[in-house]
Amino acid sequence: MAIPSKYKESITPLAIKFQRAFSFFPRRICLISGAPRSGTTALCEWLGHQEGVSAIPESRILVSVHRFMEEVQRFRNLEKDSQLIFGMARGLVYDYYSSSRILMTKSLLVDKEPLEPIAFPSKEYEQFIVNTRLLFPEAKILLAIRDPLSTIWSMQARTWGESLTSAGARRFTLEEYAENWSSCAELVARHQFEPNTYIVQFGRLVNDPMNESKRIFEFLHIRNGIPFQPRPTHSVGFTKEDQANILRIVKPQLELLASKGISEL
Structure with a gap:
C-alpha cells in the first residue's frame, strides 16, 4: 500500500536523521561525467530508476x-596533512548526501557532474x-561521449549559470563549445x-541499448536492470559554414578517439 504524501513528509526527516545517526550509506x-549535453542526464535518470540505486544529479x-x-x-602546511584533510572532506560528502535523500535501502549512489565552464x-x-578518485578510490566513473555536432547543437540551445547564486545566465561561442567538447x-x-x-559511447547506447545496458550493468554490478530506452533527439540545424568550422576544430580529437576504437558516438 502506498504511503500518502502527507505522511511521507513527516517520515522523511526522521528517516534521514536515523540513517545519519547510524551511518547508513x-x-x-x-x-x-563528460562534456555537457553528451547524454549524462539521460544516463543519470535511467540509472536512478534501477532497483537499489539513488541518483542525486548535479x-x-x-x-x-x-x-x-x-x-x-x-x-605547504596543509598539503603535508592532505590525507587527513581529504578524509575529513570524504566525510563531508557522505554527510551531505545522507542529509539529502533516504539512502538506507540503496546499494549504489549516482551523482552527475558535466565538465562545463560554469x-x-x-x-x-x-x-x-x-580529485574524485583521491576522495573515493573505489568509485565507478562513467565518462560519456557523444558526437560533437549533436552535443554542441544542444549546448548552444541553452543558457548556462542557473545553478550559481549570483552570476547571470550566459552563453558561449560555437568555438568555445567546440573547445569544451575537444577537451x-x-x-x-x-x-x-x-x-x-x-x-559510454552515446551512439552505441542509443543504437544497441540492450547490449550496452548489459555492459553498464555489469560494470556497476546492477542485477536485473531495466535496459536503456532511447528517446527522440532534436535534429542538428547548423549552417554548412558553422558545421564545417566545428568539424575543423574537433577533427584531431575525433581522429584520436577513432584510433582508440571510440567511434560509436
Whole structure:
C-alpha cells in the first residue's frame, strides 16, 4: 500500500536523521561525467530508476570539495596533512548526501557532474576526475561521449549559470563549445583504460541499448536492470559554414578517439 504524501513528509526527516545517526550509506558510488549535453542526464535518470540505486544529479558537492582539495594542495602546511584533510572532506560528502535523500535501502549512489565552464571556470576538468578518485578510490566513473555536432547543437540551445547564486545566465561561442567538447574528448581518450572507468559511447547506447545496458550493468554490478530506452533527439540545424568550422576544430580529437576504437558516438 502506498504511503500518502502527507505522511511521507513527516517520515522523511526522521528517516534521514536515523540513517545519519547510524551511518547508513550505499556501499558504492558512481560519478557520471563528460562534456555537457553528451547524454549524462539521460544516463543519470535511467540509472536512478534501477532497483537499489539513488541518483542525486548535479549535487555540486563534489565540485565544491574538488575546489577545496585544490586549495589544500596549494598551501605547504596543509598539503603535508592532505590525507587527513581529504578524509575529513570524504566525510563531508557522505554527510551531505545522507542529509539529502533516504539512502538506507540503496546499494549504489549516482551523482552527475558535466565538465562545463560554469562549474569549472579554470577548465580543470581532468583534475576534477583525479580529485574524485583521491576522495573515493573505489568509485565507478562513467565518462560519456557523444558526437560533437549533436552535443554542441544542444549546448548552444541553452543558457548556462542557473545553478550559481549570483552570476547571470550566459552563453558561449560555437568555438568555445567546440573547445569544451575537444577537451572532454581528450580526457576520455586518456582515461579509457583507467581502473573503475567505463566510456559510454552515446551512439552505441542509443543504437544497441540492450547490449550496452548489459555492459553498464555489469560494470556497476546492477542485477536485473531495466535496459536503456532511447528517446527522440532534436535534429542538428547548423549552417554548412558553422558545421564545417566545428568539424575543423574537433577533427584531431575525433581522429584520436577513432584510433582508440571510440567511434560509436
